[in-house]
Amino acid sequence: MENLSLHIWIVIISGLTVALGAFGSALAMGKAISSSVEGIARQPEVKGDIRTTMIIGLALIESLTIYCLVISLILLFVKM
Numbered sequence: 001m002e003n004l005s006l007h008i009w010i011v012i013i014s015g016l017t018v019a020l021g022a023f024g025s026a027l028a029m030g031k032a033i034s035s036s037v038e039g040i041a042r043q044p045e046v047k048g049d050i051r052t053t054m055i056i057g058l059a060l061i062e063s064l065t066i067y068c069l070v071i072s073l074i075l076l077f078v079k080m
Helices: 002-042 044-077
Strands: none
Touching: 002 044
């Protein structure tokens, strides 16, 4: 019975890991895109530099979500 309780907690923690990671990444991406669009609107002549920096930043933010997914999968599929 104790082993079943452990597995239930692992499933809950795995779900929360992915949910919180995706939520945090979504907020950060929204803020980054909003700021970059605002910057492009203020200075249209540097839109290429802003866009490049934004895409690199979005890739780094997205890696957080992927790391959370990997941790969640490790928790779910590693036998204890």
